[in-house]
Amino acid sequence: MSMKTTRKVLLYVLVAIGAGQAAAQGAATIVESDERSLDQGGQVEFQRGVFRVNPDGSQVTLLCIQVGPKWQYVGSQRDCGDTPPKELRREIERFPDDKTHLGILNLGIDNGQWQELRRGKGSSGSVLAAIGDAFSYQIGTNDVRWHLDSAKLPRELRTPIPGAAISVHFGKNFSDAQRPQLFTAGTTLLVESMFALPKAATNGHAHTGLTIAVDMEVPTVGGRNRILTMIVNVFHPDPRGKEAVRSDGRVNFGSSYLGPGTKYVVAVANRQKTAPWQRPERFAFRLTRENVKNLIEEANKHANPSGKAREPFDVSRLNDVRLSSVTLRNENRFLDRGTVDVDVVVDYLRAVREPAR
Numbered sequence: 001m002s003m004k005t006t007r008k009v010l011l012y013v014l015v016a017i018g019a020g021q022a023a024a025q026g027a028a029t030i031v032e033s034d035e036r037s038l039d040q041g042g043q044v045e046f047q048r049g050v051f052r053v054n055p056d057g058s059q060v061t062l063l064c065i066q067v068g069p070k071w072q073y074v075g076s077q078r079d080c081g082d083t084p085p086k087e088l089r090r091e092i093e094r095f096p097d098d099k100t101h102l103g104i105l106n107l108g109i110d111n112g113q114w115q116e117l118r119r120g121k122g123s124s125g126s127v128l129a130a131i132g133d134a135f136s137y138q139i140g141t142n143d144v145r146w147h148l149d150s151a152k153l154p155r156e157l158r159t160p161i162p163g164a165a166i167s168v169h170f171g172k173n174f175s176d177a178q179r180p181q182l183f184t185a186g187t188t189l190l191v192e193s194m195f196a197l198p199k200a201a202t203n204g205h206a207h208t209g210l211t212i213a214v215d216m217e218v219p220t221v222g223g224r225n226r227i228l229t230m231i232v233n234v235f236h237p238d239p240r241g242k243e244a245v246r247s248d249g250r251v252n253f254g255s256s257y258l259g260p261g262t263k264y265v266v267a268v269a270n271r272q273k274t275a276p277w278q279r280p281e282r283f284a285f286r287l288t289r290e291n292v293k294n295l296i297e298e299a300n301k302h303a304n305p306s307g308k309a310r311e312p313f314d315v316s317r318l319n320d321v322r323l324s325s326v327t328l329r330n331e332n333r334f335l336d337r338g339t340v341d342v343d344v345v346v347d348y349l350r351a352v353r354e355p356a357r
Contacts, residue, residue: 060127071084131157209330229252231253264294
């Protein structure tokens with residue numbers, strides 16, 4: 001048995017012991033994503049995003065995105081008109097519901113083109129071949145891993161994306177009917193993950209980061225539901241020691257960091273890192289009723305999206321908040337101003353409802 005396999009076995013023994021102790025205390029795992037759930041019924045999905053590689057893999061088209069009330073071409077910011085045709089709009093959808101997913105966004109290709117690339121269909125020197133040189137993923141026996149070397153990407157795919165990035169999301173979304181309550185009587189939500197970041201080399205002003213995101217469906221004062229997202233920084237080259245609530249025009253999101261003194265989350269294990277590490281480590285935080293109340297109140301004050309989504313959240317209905325997704329996210333930005341060479345290795349990501357302490 002290899003040292004790696006031995007470590008994995010010992011890890012699962014320790015996790016099993018911890019799970020047994022948690023079960024005895026009334027804790028319940030409500031979502032868990034790992035290499036097994038991805039390999040057995042999960043889904044890998046490439047979404048083109050704001051770029052589109054043409055069918056023969058030789059050219060990239062930059063698409064239109066909505067910036068405020070206007071549609072603009074990515075990069076040039078030229079006007080796309082009031083309602084650009086579908087073939088010119090960005091291609092972004094919610095990653096698959098009710099199953100573990102590995103979602104790759106803004107590489108300009110879909111699943112069919114990735115399969116063509118893997119079969120060697122991308123001719124040498126083509127855009128498709130360059131994407132295959134720049135990005136890879138692996139579902140192993142012990143982990144899920146991916147690698148991005150942005151220096152190998154076609155120049156067009158390094159165009160800055162307003163409010164977005166070339167990103168990889170790992171985890172699970174719930175469909176509306178399957179979304180569990182965030183809290184039950186006398187409980188909190190523990191979110192934990194075991195992962196490593198063996199490489200996170202950047203130069204210039206390029207950025208790579210890792211966050212854990214918890215999407216919550218929160219009732220509004222009018223009886224509707226809106227998504228409120230909590231994003232927790234676990235790796236950032238420049239330390240993030242602030243919390244904020246903002247909006248991207250579509251949804252509210254709070255940002256925090258894994259560390260002491262936070263009001264939107266409670267740090268449980270590890271803290272935000274600023275340099276790579278080789279072996280998987282456990283990162284964990286807790287969401288309490290007080291945390292979510294703080295987040296909702298701040299969102300109502302400062303960060304309501306525009307238009308029909310302005311209806312405030314109902315802070316009195318914490319019992320009705322539901323879990324929409326839990327994902328580990330790797331975002332790679334400002335690739336026009338430098339390069340990113342990043343490796344991510346994930347053992348597991350889970351959310352556990354546990355008795356309040």
